[in-house]
Amino acid sequence: MRYHTPQTFEDAARIAAGAAGVTRFLAGGTDVLVQMRSGLVLPDDMIDLKHIPGVRDIARTADGGWRIGVAVSGAELGEHAALKADWPGVVEAMELIGSTQVQGRATLTGNLCNGSPAADSVPGLVAAGAMVTVTGPSGSRDVAVETIPAGPGKTALAPGELISAITLPPRGAHGGDAYLRFIPRTEMDIAVVGCAVNLVLDGDQIASARVALGAVAPTVILVPEAAAAITGTALDAAALEALAGAASAAARPISDKRGTADFRTEVAGVLARRVAEIAYARAKGHAK
Amino acid sequence: MSKIHVTTTVNGDPVEFLADPRETLLDALRDRLGLTGSKEGCGTGDCGACSVLLDGRLVSSCLVLGVEAEGKRVDTIEGLAEADGTLHPLQRKFLEHAALQCGFCTPGILVASKALLAKNPDPTEEEVRYWLAGNLCRCTGYDKIVRAVIDAAAEMRGAA
Numbered sequence: 424m425r426y427h428t429p430q431t432f433e434d435a436a437r438i439a440a441g442a443a444g445v446t447r448f449l450a451g452g453t454d455v456l457v458q459m460r461s462g463l464v465l466p467d468d469m470i471d472l473k474h475i476p477g478v479r480d481i482a483r484t485a486d487g488g489w490r491i492g493v494a495v496s497g498a499e500l501g502e503h504a505a506l507k508a509d510w511p512g513v514v515e516a517m518e519l520i521g522s523t524q525v526q527g528r529a530t531l532t533g534n535l536c537n538g539s540p541a542a543d544s545v546p547g548l549v550a551a552g553a554m555v556t557v558t559g560p561s562g563s564r565d566v567a568v569e570t571i572p573a574g575p576g577k578t579a580l581a582p583g584e585l586i587s588a589i590t591l592p593p594r595g596a597h598g599g600d601a602y603l604r605f606i607p608r609t610e611m612d613i614a615v616v617g618c619a620v621n622l623v624l625d626g627d628q629i630a631s632a633r634v635a636l637g638a639v640a641p642t643v644i645l646v647p648e649a650a651a652a653i654t655g656t657a658l659d660a661a662a663l664e665a666l667a668g669a670a671s672a673a674a675r676p677i678s679d680k681r682g683t684a685d686f687r688t689e690v691a692g693v694l695a696r697r698v699a700e701i702a703y704a705r706a707k708g709h710a711k
Numbered sequence: 712m713s714k715i716h717v718t719t720t721v722n723g724d725p726v727e728f729l730a731d732p733r734e735t736l737l738d739a740l741r742d743r744l745g746l747t748g749s750k751e752g753c754g755t756g757d758c759g760a761c762s763v764l765l766d767g768r769l770v771s772s773c774l775v776l777g778v779e780a781e782g783k784r785v786d787t788i789e790g791l792a793e794a795d796g797t798l799h800p801l802q803r804k805f806l807e808h809a810a811l812q813c814g815f816c817t818p819g820i821l822v823a824s825k826a827l828l829a830k831n832p833d834p835t836e837e838e839v840r841y842w843l844a845g846n847l848c849r850c851t852g853y854d855k856i857v858r859a860v861i862d863a864a865a866e867m868r869g870a871a
């Protein structure tokens with residue numbers, strides 16, 4: 424295996440584009456090293472992104488959003504009070520990943536690019552309307568985060584392309600987001616279902632919302648029908664009922680050892696209600 | 712496969728080793744540097760027996776490549792006691808509370824606990840349990856471990 428430590432994303436893209444065999448980018452390594460250990464993935468070229476200047480930075484963008492470097496760990500994200508105040512749902516989702524030791528290394532970008540349908544941080548990013556910067560040999564472009572996952576273990580990135588930053592939009596006034604997952608234990612497990620809700624209020628009414636589900640389809644999915652069910656309401660009982668129905672209707676899960684398709688479909692609705700209530704309370708300034 | 716020359720700092724001492732690029736930091740510590748205190752319980756990030764600090768951050772050394780240690784600071788269980796052999800308060804309290812049986816998990820739990828107390832000198836029982844959720848112990852049932860950590864924290868606060 425050749426171990427590369429490029430100093431720029433353009434160089435990283437060029438190395439990847441020129442590599443003939445199995446290539447992996449190395450962020451926190453908490454997926455890559457496990458896959459190497461099991462023999463599932465034996466890279467010929469390993470491109471460590473952590474030597475590129477700025478990859479550990481969390482910075483305010485000019486419009487009041489946030490730019491998160493591709494090597495920022497879950498622990499670093501959780502320690503950033505201002506980011507957490509703006510996007511508590513995005514941060515709480517990342518903080519659910521693994522143990523303290525895993526948090527010391529795991530990144531949002533790695534979680535996204537590993538392509539797991541159950542990736543905990545991805546629904547929160549999708550609900551937040553995050554953008555990612557994709558850098559390839561011929562330049563960079565910004566795309567919506569939900570365009571990246573393409574199926575279990577797959578992304579829409581072309582060979583030689585990589586993500587060079589994640590950008591969260593400005594939080595703005597009267598907004599809130601939240602993420603919950605269902606797992607049989609209290610920590611250290613993989614989501615049976617995950618759900619994130621992000622909403623903005625106008626008085627008591629929901630002016631706009633985004634709802635995303637994890638682990639109920641081949642990729643994390645954005646569910647516009649679920650958002651429509653609560654938009655224009657004050658999240659009353661009827662709206663919550665409609666939200667749960669829309670979330671369950673959008674779920675297309677498989678049955679596996681973690682849960683049956685029927686169970687996942689039901690839990691998608693239950694979680695959507697609970698998460699929407701937390702996001703609503705946060706938008707009202709009532710809860711942390 | 713050609714080896715890579717790595718220069719790093721382990722427990723304050725500058726060290727060098729030649730690493731196969733696919734080799735983990737855990738293997739480098741154990742097989743190249745003879746520091747066998749860090750254990751391999753799983754090799755997949757699940758058990759915490761290989762816990763070390765990398766630039767002050769708690770990580771599983773089985774999920775770090777040896778070559779990633781270049782230019783970094785690594786702290787292992789071997790650096791916990793003082794050079795003259797005086798045990799760290801955590802080590803003493805683990806003995807007093809009989810917080811170990813086979814001892815395989817103990818180095819990782821001590822390193823993880825040290826990292827916890829550096830961040831939070833007065834953790835609640837719940838905080839200790841969550842922090843150590845990635846450190847598995849097949850023997851003790853955890854109770855004595857948690858008590859030893861809380862007791863060591865109290866002593867260290869008093870001493871400060």
Ligand SMILES: Cc1cc2nc3c(=O)[nH]c(=O)nc-3n(C[C@H](O)[C@H](O)[C@H](O)COP(=O)(O)OP(=O)(O)OC[C@H]3O[C@@H](n4cnc5c(N)ncnc54)[C@H](O)[C@@H]3O)c2cc1C
Nearest residue numbers: 448450451452453454455521530533534536542543586756
């Ligand atoms: C014990 C344990 C528990 C875990 N628990 C959870 C959990 O609860 N929930 C969960 O969702 N996950 C969990 N994981 C999986 C893993 O920790 C996460 O997916 C993590 O976020 C991956 O990030 P990383 O930086 O370590 O990725 P890496 O392993 O470095 O990379 C992962 C993949 O992304 C690619 N990649 C990395 N950076 C880029 C980039 N900039 N551009 C393009 N591709 C890139 C790599 O090529 C690789 O294919 C767990 C893992 C372990 C070992």
Ligand code: FES
Nearest residue numbers: 752753754759773
């Ligand atoms: S050996 Fe590293 S976590 Fe188990």
Ligand code: FES
Nearest residue numbers: 812814848849850
């Ligand atoms: S004492 Fe045996 S594994 Fe913990």
